[in-house]
Amino acid sequence: MGRVNETLLKQLIELPAPSGSEWLFQQKWMSLVKPYADEVVVLDRALGNCAAVLNKGGLPKIMFSAHSDEVRMVVGSIAENGFIFLKNDEGIDLSLVPGREVWIINLKNELIRGVIGRWATHLEGIIFKQEDSDARKIHEYWIDIGVKNGIEIRQRGIEEGCPVIFSSGYHKLNAGFYYGRNLDNRAGVYVLVEMLKTLYKTRDRLKAEVWIVSTVQEESSDTMPVKIAAEVIKPDVGIIIDTEEACDYPAFDDLDRDYYGNVKLEEGPVLRRGLSINPTVSDLLKKIAKKFNIPHRIGAVARSEGAVTEASYLAIAGLGIPVGEVLIPIRYMHSPYQLGAFDDLYQTKKLLTCFTRALNSKTILGYK
Structure with a gap:
């Protein structure tokens, strides 16, 4: 297993960046990358995509992008009796919500701790019909921050629209x-x-010329701000870095594992092929992985499986950009406790580093 900088990893994971409210995280990110870049910039004032560039003037110009935001809920309404009701506009499984500790990020960007209420199990059939007990709606959950009324909630800087995230670090x-x-x-x-x-x-x-970009609102936007970032940078090639759900745990049977590509932790990144992915880019990534003995898998992209990702939008930015996509396997995506392997981080970093060093002014990526 390769070495991992746990101090940095812990720092990045514990900083909150709910989708649409990433700016505090972005400011910290810029301070972390500034010592290793020629320049650090805010790419757009509207949304807050941020970037760092190294070896400015080199060829080709490559853009690596990873979204900074995380799934969230939001404060939907504040009741007079001191409880906060929720709205959920992203991919959080509502069965994971009751009984959780959460953070509400108030108007001063302070973290207000609360718990999502859960009625006692023996009251299930009394409060709700038994047949409905496993099918709660988001508006049937509430946050309790231990106050007496809605006025006290608002005095703590909380109002409708404030983001809510799980508190686990x-x-x-x-x-x-x-x-x-x-x-x-x-x-x-x-x-x-x-x-x-x-x-x-x-x-x-x-x-x-290497650009790394921390994008925003991937989890909640229909427009994918990565496209805006690319239209500012105008790269010759783009690589999206994201995560892929592993299928090496008991919820998957053998047939499911085969269908979803048998992705496992500690077996390296997934290199995608298919929709929006330029084959010259994916072929070079695969060639580099084999040359440097980097474990990896090839993953197929199909629109029928909801495969419209940042790669789809990066590919159509400007006049079009040859795009590759590299995914890090994790378990339990969009849950309060997402699990990964250190070695997959190391192998993914090694692949991208070797890939970048292989590029020069004669490298042709895309259709010619």
């Missing part, structure tokens, strides 16, 4: 595993920061 397990609430996609953000640091230390070997 970074935890290390034995045997090379770790977990936290937002490995999707802090794992990808971590890999790009570590890649930039490695490239900076050996920049004399670098021919390409």
